Amino acid sequence: MVDLPSVRRLEAVGFRAWPAASVQYDGSWLIRLTAGHASKRLNSVNPLDPSDYRDIPIRLGKAGKRFADYGRPLTVRQTPLTPPQLIAYMDNEEWAAFGHSLVLTADLAEREFGDGIDHLPIKDVGRFVDARILIGKEEPQTKPALTEIINAIKPECGLFLFEDLEIGPTAVSLVVQDNDLAGIMQFAVAEGVRRKGVGSALLDASLRWARLKGAKKAWLQVEAENEAAVELYRKAGFTEVYRYLYRTPGA
Template sequence: MAPVSGHPASVLAVVRRYEAAGFRAWPAAAVHYDGTWVVRLTAGLPAKRLNSVNPLDPGDTHAIEERIGRAARRFDAYGRPLTFRMSPLSGQVLSRHLDKGGWNRFDESLVMRLPLKDLELGAAMDQIPLKDISRFIGASLRTSGSDASLRPGLSEVIGAIQPEAGLFALEDGNEPLATLICVHDGDLAGLFEVATEKSARKQGHGRNLILSALKWARLRGAREAWLQVEAGNLPALSLYRSLGFEEVYRYHYRRPPGA
């Protein structure tokens, strides 16, 4: 399974499939369309995935500067820095335009996938997802070390997920060890917000919870797992690759000079 390198129509179709699944699995509070640019904004959470312009057609290159201006005004109204999320669907024309404007490039991430057909899950824990969103969010904030002020926004996003979302937490008594969200969407199982509590890392908790979630998703008809991970997160990349995940394509973010 080779990484995406060129951009033929067949490759772009694969990318579009995962991009669409990502939008459904992690929905922004407000979505606007400017041609095939999807402008996603979320007042309650600062995450870049939820606050970015996502171009979805390399051929949509008309009036770029004018459309950037319109997007900038929307971002300004939300108090967010103008951010483009650049996948293979963004195309070279837009990339060169941003290069000429001196836009910064940062936070490259990988989209990875794993066929579930041959994955050995017999020994994985049979775990029922949490029904209590508040309890899960509390555990997730602790494992990820995130600020409690993000609770309302995270609750809003999780509550808006349209496909079936499994909220998984591995706990020792009342102490959360690892958490993740598994979104079952047709034949796809997307893993989001995967985190292990700092003092409990390198003990296999994340691996065990991922396998439990994938077992749950496969029983519901999922045939392929997928996830997004920052290229600089070497421990997570090592874990995912050891499970058999392979890179499909990459994306990164861009902001104008001084943003």
Template sequence: MNRPTVPRAPLTVARRFTAAGAQAWPAETLHYDGAWAVRLSSDCAARRQNCVTPLDPSDDADIAARLDRVIERFANAGKRPRFLIAPLASQRIVDALSERGWTTEARTTIQSRDLDGWSDNDTPELRRVKADEFVAAHEAIGARSVQRGDDLRAILARIEPPSFLFLLEREGQPVASVICVRQGDLVGSFELNVSEDARGEGIGKELMRGVLAWAKKRRASGVWEQVETDNAASLGLSRSLGFEPVYDYYYMSAPDGAA
């Protein structure tokens, strides 16, 4: 079995996107153990809202005791302990998790698209809606967050940067949805969902073309997104629109009965 290693990227780039991801999809509670950000959410099952994210590769002292505290905190919350391993993590943390039998899961790539060269004069019209209508459409589409049982209204209410909820509709009915979050000169695209009975028709590409056009009109320098590396369709969509990889990250989860 290959030994898990810390992904590589310039630390300034990793810090920017780590902070942007946390702000765009914030956890219910946030606790710091040194430079380990401990995120927990009773209203959401998503990994990124229930994980420990190391924020400084030099902060790897006293790992054993700190891991014990993390495990206890997650157990008290009824959550499985997880670490998000990105370029800001120390290899010593990864090695310590491996020695305890923690396993890797959900490798994800951050992709970005510079808007300087983007030109599309025939983009579909996206409709911006308020939270209640967006949640209702999300449910009608059968979005992943709905299937997880997340309280999307609570999550949306926690987002502090300017956020924009968009629907793509056909014959007055929502067929796709996406959340965009503006952070400085970047726009993050999250929770892109396409109705199951409309998949394979290019709806996702239409939606993202609309996002890129909207972001450029608002003078953003680029759009970024997170895509799981085993999602071939989403990766293909990103490549077709000119997105390029920034860096990968993955999660390490504790075995059952971790102690």
């Protein structure tokens, strides 16, 4: 049984942790759009009330026009807060489903960190973004948009960067501290150093900093098919709270 109050709170902190350029509401449907970045989380309709299912075709049509203005395909992010009637409508219209993801949390209050080395976050957003793009093998053209998104985050952030003298950046993590919750974002480990303890060390450093800042619980979102990452997080004590996926018109 999914705890809807927990889902609502995690959804709210997730939106603050990864802010879209344009935010509009249609009833309780939150429409997020960002022209400069193709992230699904930044370009999706997010229904936030299971009881808000009036005029589904009309509202989706209006949302579709907004997405078209941004050059984006209409995309609905389906969570436990999505009205069953909307899900049934998308099913009947044979909307595609993709991007199946897990939302995980871990308790930090009683966590034992061992004797690992403390790592301090860096202050240079540009350096962090360059490393994230390199490790994630993303297009360099995404740098301005990613930099703008990070600079727009209002809660306190910790930018963690691991580097090797010979191969350069090896891992990055963005920690967003929001009251007693800390979100682990943009977590990435270079392909050449995976399964060598780098990811565990980075996650440990990120969570140490979060608890030092007052976080009692950490949360993160990870695609279900990313088995290595899911395994890393589960070993670190993260457990599943709920799942979500994305829907677009057309099979």
